[in-house]
Structure formats: C-alpha cells, structure tokens
Amino acid sequence: xxxxxxxxxxxxxxxxxxxxxxxxxxxxxxxxxxxxxxxxxxxxxxxxxxxxxxxxxxxxxxxxxxxxxxxxxxxxxxxxxxxxxxxxxxxxxxxxxxxxxxxxxxxxxxxxxxxxxxxxxxxxxxxxxxxxxxxxxxxxxxxxxxxxxxxxxxxxxxxxxxxxxxxxxxxxxxxxxxxxxxxxxxxxxxxxxxxxxxxxxxxxxxxxxxxxxxxxxxxxxxxxxxxxxxxxxxxxxxxxxxxxxxxxxxxxxxxxxxxxxxxxxxxxxxxxxxxxxxxxxxxxxxxxxxxxxxxxxxxxxxxxxxxxxxxxxxxxxxxxx
Amino acid sequence: xxxxxxxxxxxxxxxxxxxxxxxxxxxxxxxxxxxxxxxxxxxxxxxxxxxxxxxxxxxxxxxxxxxxxxxxxxxxxxxxxxxxxxxxxxxxxxxxxxxxxxxxxxxxxxxxxxxxxxxxxxxxxxxxxxxxxxxxxxxxxxxxxxxxxxxxxxxxxxxxxxxxxxxxxxxxxxxxxxxxxxxxxxxxxxxxxxxxxxxxxxxxxxxxxxxxxxxxxxxxxxxxxxxxxxxxxxxxxxxxxxxxxxxxxxxxxxxxxxxxxxxxxxxxxxxxxxxxxxxxxxxxx
Numbered sequence: 296x297x298x299x300x301x302x303x304x305x306x307x308x309x310x311x312x313x314x315x316x317x318x319x320x321x322x323x324x325x326x327x328x329x330x331x332x333x334x335x336x337x338x339x340x341x342x343x344x345x346x347x348x349x350x351x352x353x354x355x356x357x358x359x360x361x362x363x364x365x366x367x368x369x370x371x372x373x374x375x376x377x378x379x380x381x382x383x384x385x386x387x388x389x390x391x392x393x394x395x396x397x398x399x400x401x402x403x404x405x406x407x408x409x410x411x412x413x414x415x416x417x418x419x420x421x422x423x424x425x426x427x428x429x430x431x432x433x434x435x436x437x438x439x440x441x442x443x444x445x446x447x448x449x450x451x452x453x454x455x456x457x458x459x460x461x462x463x464x465x466x467x468x469x470x471x472x473x474x475x476x477x478x479x480x481x482x483x484x485x486x487x488x489x490x491x492x493x494x495x496x497x498x499x500x501x502x503x504x505x506x507x508x509x510x511x512x513x514x515x516x517x518x519x520x521x522x523x524x525x526x527x528x529x530x531x532x533x534x535x536x537x538x539x540x541x542x543x544x545x546x547x548x549x550x551x552x553x554x555x556x557x558x559x560x561x562x563x564x565x566x567x568x569x570x571x572x573x574x575x576x577x578x579x580x581x582x583x584x585x586x587x588x589x590x591x592x593x594x595x596x597x598x599x600x601x602x603x604x605x606x607x608x609x610x611x612x613x614x615x616x
Numbered sequence: 617x618x619x620x621x622x623x624x625x626x627x628x629x630x631x632x633x634x635x636x637x638x639x640x641x642x643x644x645x646x647x648x649x650x651x652x653x654x655x656x657x658x659x660x661x662x663x664x665x666x667x668x669x670x671x672x673x674x675x676x677x678x679x680x681x682x683x684x685x686x687x688x689x690x691x692x693x694x695x696x697x698x699x700x701x702x703x704x705x706x707x708x709x710x711x712x713x714x715x716x717x718x719x720x721x722x723x724x725x726x727x728x729x730x731x732x733x734x735x736x737x738x739x740x741x742x743x744x745x746x747x748x749x750x751x752x753x754x755x756x757x758x759x760x761x762x763x764x765x766x767x768x769x770x771x772x773x774x775x776x777x778x779x780x781x782x783x784x785x786x787x788x789x790x791x792x793x794x795x796x797x798x799x800x801x802x803x804x805x806x807x808x809x810x811x812x813x814x815x816x817x818x819x820x821x822x823x824x825x826x827x828x829x830x831x832x833x834x835x836x837x838x839x840x841x842x843x844x845x846x847x848x849x850x851x852x853x854x855x856x857x858x859x860x861x862x863x864x865x866x867x868x869x870x871x872x873x874x875x876x877x878x879x880x881x882x883x884x885x886x887x888x889x890x891x892x893x894x895x896x897x898x899x900x901x
Contacts, residue, residue: 301718308711309704422704425755427669429719430691610687611671 302431302439303447310412312405313448317455320401324394324459328466384486391490394463395456399497402452406444406501410512411523413440414609433610437513441602444509449501456494460487492578496559499582504558507594510601517608554594558585620645620766620798621666625674628661628822635661637822638674645765648799648812652892653819659802662819663770666800667696679765692721695759696768703755705744709737716758728761731791749780756784760792767792769801773808781808788812810888818895825895838877839886840867846880853877857894868894 296304307313378386414437417423426436464487468478480486515527535548585591621643628636635658643649653659664670666678668687676683681690703712709732717725732739735753743751752773759767773781789812793799803809816833818826828836842850842865851858853876855867868886869877877883886894 296718298719301715305711305715308708309706417704420705421698421702423702424669424696424698425702425704427687428667428691428696428698429716430688430721431719432688 298431299435299439299442302435303443306409306413306440306443306447309416310405310409310443313402313409313443313451316401316405317398317451320398321455321458321462324462324466328462328469383480384483387481387483387486388489388493391460391463391486392493394459395453395490395494395497398456398459398494399449399452399501402448402455403501406448406509407512409448410440410444410509411516411527413444414513414517414605415519415523434606437517437602437606437609441509441513444513445502445506449498452501453494453498456497457491460490460494492581495578496581496585499585500558503586503591504594506598507601508554510598510605514601514605514608517605517612553590558588558590618645619643619677620679621800622677623662623665623674624676626662626665626676627673628658628665628670629673634822636665636672639819639822639824641817641824641827643798643800643815645798646796647814648793648801649815649817650806650809650813650888651800651802651817651819652806652888653802653825654896657819658822659819660770661822663696663768663800663802667694667768693765694768695762695764695766696770697755697759697772698770703743703751706742708740708742709746709754710739712743712754712758713739716762720762722763723758724761724763728757731757731760731787748775749777752776752780752784756787760787765797767797767799769799769803771803772801773803773805778808781805785809785812806889806892807887813888816888818892820896826891833888833891834885836871837886837891838869838872838874839884839890840869840877840880841865841882841884842867843881850877850880853880856898857890859890859893866890 417426464481468481470476471480472478512523512527516523519526531547531551535545535551538547539545619642621641623642624640625638626636626640627634627638637658639658639662651659651662661670665672665676666683668678668683668685668690671684679690679693683690707715713725713728713732717723717728732754735750735757737746737750737754743754746754756772773784776784785808788799793812801809801813810830813830815829816826817824826833840850840855844865847865850865850867853869853872856870857868859866868890874883
C-alpha cells in the first residue's frame with residue numbers, strides 16, 4: 296500500500312463515523328426488510344385522493360374515520376398495484392433514488408463534520424506535533440484528507456446507496472410475492488439501473504461540484520484557532536449581510552445559494568418532479584454535462600486555490616505558541 | 617567531525633520580546649547535548665526552529681539544510697518527542713506502529729517490536745487507555761526504531777515518576793545511543809540526565825550562557841566545600857556563586873587554579889544543577 300493510501304486509511308481509523316453511519320443505515324433498512332415494513336409503510340389517503348390519476352376503487356384499503364374526515368389506509372404494495380403500470384417504474388425509481396438521497400444526506404453531514412475536524416482535531420490534542428515528526432509533507436497530508444472527503448466518502452455513499460436499494464428490492468419483492476403481486480417489478484433493470492445511476496450521479500456531484508466547499512471547510516479547519524464550525528460558517532454569512540447593508544445587493548448570498556444547491560437537474564425533469572417520476576437519464580451524458588459546465592470547472596479552480604491555502608496554513612502555522 | 621546543527625545569529629521575536637536573541641552554536645555529530653534554561657528562556661523556541669516548526673531570523677543549518685524551508689526532507693533523519701501528550705489518543709498501538717512503519721523509510725519494525733515486547737503494552741489498546749508511562753514507552757519504542765541521525769527531546773519525561781524517568785534515559789543510552797547519533801534534550805530534571813550528557817548548552821533570556829563539553833566544564837569549573845576558617849580567603853578568590861548546605865559553605869569558581877582552591881577545602885566538580893543555578897544568578901546581575 297502506498298504512503299498516500301496509508302494516510303487515507305489513518306483517517307478511517309480516527310473518524311470511524313465515516314463507515315459506522317452507513318452501516319447503521321443499512322442495518323436499519325435490513326431490519327425493516329426482515330420485519331416487512333421497509334417496502335414503504337402504510338399510506339393514509341383521503342377518501343377522494345387519486346392515485347396515478349384515478350380515484351381509488353372501492354374495496355381497496357381500510358376505511359377509518361380520522362379527525363379530518365374519512366381516511367383510507369392502504370398497504371404499500373396495495374398502493375403500488377393501484378398505480379397504472381406505465382407509472383410504476385417511475386415511482387419505484389424515485390423510491391430507489393430516495394434511498395440514495397438519505398444515504399447521501401447522512402454521509403454528506405459526516406463529510407461536512409469530517410472536513411471541519413480533519414485539520415483541527417490534531418491541533419486541539421497537540422498530536423499534530425507527532426504527525427509532523429514523520430517525514431510526510433503537509434501537501435500529502437492535506438490532499439489525503441481532501442481525497443477522503445471528496446472521493447472516498449462519496450464513493451462509499453454511492454456503494455452504500457446501491458446496497459440499500461438492493462435491500463429494498465429484496466424486501467419489496469418478497470412482500471409483493473406474499474401479497475400476490477408481481478415481485479419482478481422491483482427488479483426491472485431500468486428501475487434498478489436508474490436507482491444506481493442516481494447514486495453514482497450524486498457521488499460525482501459531491502466529488503466535483505462540492506469540491507470547493509470541501510476545500511473551503513478544510514481551510515477553515517486548518518486555520519481556525521478555535522471552533523472551525525464558526526470560522527467556516529460566519530464569514531460567508533457576515534459577507535452577504537455586509538453586502539446587503541452596504542450595497543443593497545445580494546450577489547454573495549445568490550452565489551452561496553447557487554453553490555450549495557445540488558445540480559440534480561439531470562435526475563429530475565421539471566415536470567416530472569411534481570408527479571414524482573424520475574426522468575430516465577443517461578448517466579454518462581449526465582456526468583459529462585456536469586463536468587464541462589462552467590460552474591463545475593470554476594469550482595474546481597476555486598477548490599485548487601483553497602486547497603493550496605489550506606496546505607500553506609497547515610505548513611506554516613506556528614502550532615504551539 | 618561535521619556539525620549536525622549550526623546556528624548563527626538565530627533570532628526569534630514575539631512582538632517586542634525576543635525569545636531568541638541572536639544565538640550561535642554548533643552541535644557536532646555523536647553528542648548528547650543538554651539544552652538547559654529556566655522557563656521562558658527560549659529552549660522550546662530553539663528546538664522548534666531546529667525542527668522547522670517556526671520561522672526565525674538568522675541562519676540555521678540542520679543536516680545541511682534549512683529546516684524551515686526543507687522540513688519534510690530533514691524529517692527523514694530527525695526524530696523528536698515534544699512531550700508525552702502528543703501521541704493521538706484515539707489510535708491503537710498496532711495502528712500507530714503500522715502507520716510509522718509504512719510512512720517512515722528508516723523505521724525498523726523488529727526493533728520496535730522487540731522493545732514493546734519488554735513492556736506491558738497491549739497491541740490492541742488505544743493510546744488513551746494506556747498509562748502515562750506506557751505512552752512514553754510507546755513513543756520511545758517508535759522513535760528508537762527509527763534510524764535517525766538526530767533525536768530531539770523536549771521535556772520527554774514530563775509528568776513521569778522518577779522510576780520511569782530513570783528507565784527512559786537508561787533505555788535511551790543503552791539501546792539507542794551508539795556514539796554516532798546525536799541527541800538534543802531539554803529538561804528541568806537536570807540531575808537525572810547529567811551523567812549521560814556530553815555537552816551543555818545553557819540558555820537564558822534568549823542568549824547562550826554556557827556552551828561547553830562536560831569535560832571542559834570539569835576543567836573550568838570547580839566546586840569548593842569551604843573549610844569554615846578559610847571562608848574569607850575563598851571569598852577573596854571571587855567565586856561565581858556561594859551557597860550554604862549542611863553546615864558547610866559551597867562556592868563555585870570559574871577558571872581558578874585547583875591547587876589554590878585545594879588549600880581552602882575539598883575541591884570537586886559542581887553538579888550541572890549547581891552550575892546552572894550559579895550561572896543563572898550571575899546572568900541576572
């Protein structure tokens with residue numbers, strides 16, 4: 296194993312949440328699949344709600360009187376059966392994408408915390424002097440941490456998402472089979488494929504689109520005398536407020552909003568978002584489109600500059616005064 | 617013999633105070649040098665400059681390189697223990713051994729394993745589960761297994777009991793020092809390292825007060841246990857320090873002929889601690 300790989304491995308020793316958290320999420324999904332509840336829970340609908348563009352025929356679900364009038368409780372499998380066949384695939388694809396979404400939210404939060412801690416924790420406990428006693432350059436050290444946050448965590452999130460989707464597919468098909476439904480629905484290649492493609496797309500977005508955010512957090516982590524979270528979060532907020540007060544404009548907050556929002560456009564066509572259907576998309580062209588977009592390219596330039604700054608601060612910061 | 621470290625006009629300012637005030641010294645290969653001074657004298661600053669951890673003015677050459685600009689290169693040949701607390705507390709013993717073995721080209725795993733096998737340290741323990749003494753043993757095992765040219769120790773035994781401290785320095789001397797390596801050590805427990813030092817570097821207020829080999833110290837300085845009736849005569853010879861102890865007066869002389877002193881009492885070599893106190897008092901005046 297190369298030195299760089301060891302440097303990255305060391306991060307997983309220290310920040311165990313990176314692999315424990317997805318394991319916990321997968322464990323919960325598995326638990327849900329075993330107990331049979333994971334393939335969507337019960338769905339409560341008003342008596343006159345339409346599913347798939349048609350009113351729910353009588354005889355489906357259990358009527359029960361709720362506080363706001365009559366409510367029907369449908370089993371999820373039952374609900375899926377009611378969806379017109381041509382829309383089922385889209386609905387399932389959304390469910391698979393939602394699994395990926397949950398996984399990325401969990402690991403994204405962990406990546407955020409990790410990036411803020413990566414160059415600060417060892418200064419806090421003074422072990423930075425031990426790491427600096429080894430013949431490792433600060434460039435290697437910072438780049439290894441960046442690779443954990445920008446590459447390893449998204450890859451892990453995508454892998455865990457796909458594992459989660461397979462758990463859902465297994466649990467769902469068992470449940471469908473038991474209730475007399477069509478179990479193969481869960482395993483339609485285009486459905487499974489679009490779930491996996493959504494997970495991969497999210498990983499690519501994390502790695503490339505959010506690279507400058509990761510680098511910025513690492514810089515805050517290297518720089519902050521205390522509380523890297525505040526050092527990371529307050530300057531942009533202060534800057535956008537100052538701009539608002541001084542010029543009445545809001546370019547900074549627009550810029551931040553643009554950067555923090557994920558460019559998921561490739562996944563969802565606008566008119567499909569409402570009906571909850573995933574746009575069938577070509578992963579390769581989706582990635583290509585993202586990578587050549589000016590926003591991504593400029594972001595990568597910014598990430599390089601921020602990383603250089605983080606390396607410089609790590610290298611020349613006087614640690615022990 | 618070549619100089620491992622050469623400092624000329626080494627200066628470090630913090631605002632208006634000078635932690636190091638233009639000091640110059642040279643440390644040749646194969647020495648065990650004690651860098652000794654009161655708190656705030658500039659010891660740690662000097663070590664940090666040598667290790668490339670702090671910016672400085674003047675010229676400093678470590679193993680032929682500028683430690684600040686070429687820190688990562690010199691760390692191939694330099695080891696340091698800053699104090700016992702710096703090993704990361706979350707890491708497991710096996711992990712830290714594996715990591716150093718993988719990243720340090722001069723690490724000899726068998727030496728480390730051999731040393732660790734003589735301790736009670738369990739490979740699966742995390743550092744935070746170890747006692748202070750064990751952490752020091754672990755750190756020492758890691759450092760001793762590195763075939764380095766220069767070992768820098770900054771208060772390595774801080775917070776350890778006397779048995780641990782003794783064991784630490786014994787191990788260092790017996791298992792590590794081979795006459796070619798160079799060790800630069802700072803500590804407050806001067807008396808515990810004096811028998812292992814070959815050279816002394818006293819520092820006070822950012823300046824060098826004494827730069828001498830132990831052999832020269834023995835030649836140059838003398839401690840006289842003065843006979844009570846000869847105290848006046850002894851005082852007339854101009855001792856650099858006088859102290860009372862157990863019913864006798866002890867005086868420390870610099871560059872005073874021994875046969876002259878011999879008439880006035882028992883002559884010996886002052887301990888490093890006594891010499892240190894004497895020179896620091898002199899420096900204050």
